[in-house]
Amino acid sequence: MSQTLKAIRGTRDLLPPETALWNRIEATARDVFARYNFGEIRTPVFEDTALFARGVGEETDIVSKEMYTWEDGERFNEQRMIVDWESLNRSDDPTHVQAGRAHVERLSPLLTQLNAIGVQREVTWGVALPGQQLPGSAPEFVCFRPRISSEAISALLEARELAKSDPASHLRQTHVRLRLVVPANAADNPWVERHDVTIQWFEGNFFDSAQSLTLRPENTAGVVRAYIEHGLGESGQLQKLYYIGPQFRRERPQKGRYRQFSQIGAEVIGPPSAGSESPLRDAEILEMLATLLDELGISGWTLELNSVGSSADRARYNDALRAALVPVVSQMCADCQRRAVTNPLRVLDCKVPADQPIIETLPVIADSLDEASRVHFAAVMAALDAAGVPYTRNHRLVRGLDYYTRTTFEFTHGGLGAQNALLGGGRYDGLSEMLGGPRAPGIGFAMGEDRLVLTLLAALDQNAATLKAEAYIAPLDEGLNADALVLARELRHQGLWIELGDGGFRLKKSFEAADKTARHIIILGEDELKSGILTVKNFSTGIQTKVPRAELAVFLSTPASE
RNA sequence: GCGGCUAUAGUUCAGUGGCAGAACGCCUGUCUGUGGCACAGGAUGUCGAGGGUUCGAUCCCCUCUAGCCGCCCCA
Structure with missing residues (x-):
């Protein structure tokens, strides 16, 4: 599973x-x-x-x-791999994901640093390839070398060489991901904010993109x-x-x-x-x-x-709103206090009941038009x-x-x-x-x-189930299957919605299946085949009728037959 | 991205630290060319995944994943 x-x-x-x-x-x-x-x-x-x-x-x-954006037509670029590893060092808030790019050669010092702060036991990392899985993480990555430091670095270097030598390789899309799991009880660990687990991702990209595309x-x-x-x-x-x-x-x-x-x-x-x-x-x-x-x-x-x-009106209104908020904002909810600074217009969307009377007193945009x-x-x-x-x-x-x-x-x-x-x-x-x-x-x-x-x-609640085929053809024996297909072909060519049963079914089973999927059942046995008079039963009325083959289409599509 | 709840059969859901349950659905028979009803029988599960505690875990703990609800925001 x-x-x-x-x-x-x-x-x-x-x-x-x-x-x-x-x-x-x-x-x-x-x-x-x-x-x-x-x-x-x-x-x-x-x-x-x-x-x-x-x-x-x-x-x-x-x-x-919120956008799905990716770099299309990437090219290998060694220079570009040396970026921003320092961002990890100056991390003030360890709960935030560090979005940076790692130079593969710098992973070794990184690991040393991690050892220094006491997380070496839990570090897992490796080269991840598209379509493979890093255990317990993003489904598209696999971990080559869990829990091994120097070998993991070798794996990375190897992957880089592969990517360089084979431009068509899927390694062109290789990313390096480093996953740090900090033990829950490391209270004095600078990377831990709560007595919980903090996960940080460090991602490197070997490639330059020719173009940035977005779904x-x-x-x-x-x-x-x-x-x-x-x-x-x-x-x-x-x-x-x-x-x-x-x-x-x-x-x-x-x-x-x-x-x-x-x-x-x-x-x-x-x-x-x-x-x-x-x-x-x-x-x-x-x-x-x-x-x-x-x-x-x-x-x-x-x-x-x-x-x-x-847009000029909106700017004017924004100013008016900001000004009007100054004296009252302190009485409003925390969200509104934040919005008042970042995006005053959003204050209007506030759903906190206590804030509503205050919002009513704010200027309306109609006055700024x-x-x-x-x-x-x-x-x-x-x-x-x-x-x-x-x-x-x-x-x-x-x-x-x-x-x-x-x-x-x-x-x-x-x-x-x-x-x-x-x-x-x-x-x-x-x-x-x-x-x-x-x-x-x-x-x-x-x-x-x-x-x-x-x-x-x-x-609607229910009733989407009124969609049913016009008829279900039930051959009585496997030897009649081919004849049933011929009959289905005839009727379908006349525009009818037909389901085709199977002669291998017992008649009882055919009826049960037919009642679920169609309005009529057409029984095709030796007698019917020879005489050209088919047995048709209407499920809603329960009436069974003998109908000549040539009249079938008309019979089935006539509402009077129901 | 944040918070809460949830994850057990095809479906909807019970349940227990010691061999896994119901209803509906499905299959078979009573019924060898007549369904819906009834009766009798049957099958189905890595109890979401990984780790931990334990003699023993579906159940307790941790992590991950997914769904739902709320927030943010929006369609």
């Missing part, structure tokens, strides 16, 4: 019958998008890391700690990149694009939150002359989303709406009112990504726990320019498909 491979953390398999629900959701989304004249775009699942750093924002959590953590940046790259703005037309596909973020998994997750999203983007900046576009998207959720069968959604204005943003937002709301799309203004709705401007929104649904947002989005008037493209205002959203499925499953 310990040897079997499993889906890695935060990823999962989607199996029938749940996949049917996924397909239904996607089909409904495609149908709605088509009616609103959106076309599908498929962008690569990985892009240049710089795209996300610039587009999503260097300072966001997504970019700073997409969201799709808007990729869509805008494609818009720029293909000069879609040159058409002068508004681009209305939707996508459905996997995204990747390295977060702690929870229900409705996975490391590979699927988003359904859409973007409206184009030159201002095409009307891309019009509040009508905002309203159209929101009205479309209301339609989509309704058609998906989501009831009880809430649309929360806000405007964060231009310039005239243009104010007019824009009013027009969006007027259009929604006219269309009868219900919404609530939420002054605290401030989206996390850097590129949002003006309209921001979120559709939420109860019953998702802490992950109550079904979808979120907003306007990003400056994103194209941030990525070096032409001026191309846009607005878009992304819907968490995994959460949508959860919501729908909770609503």
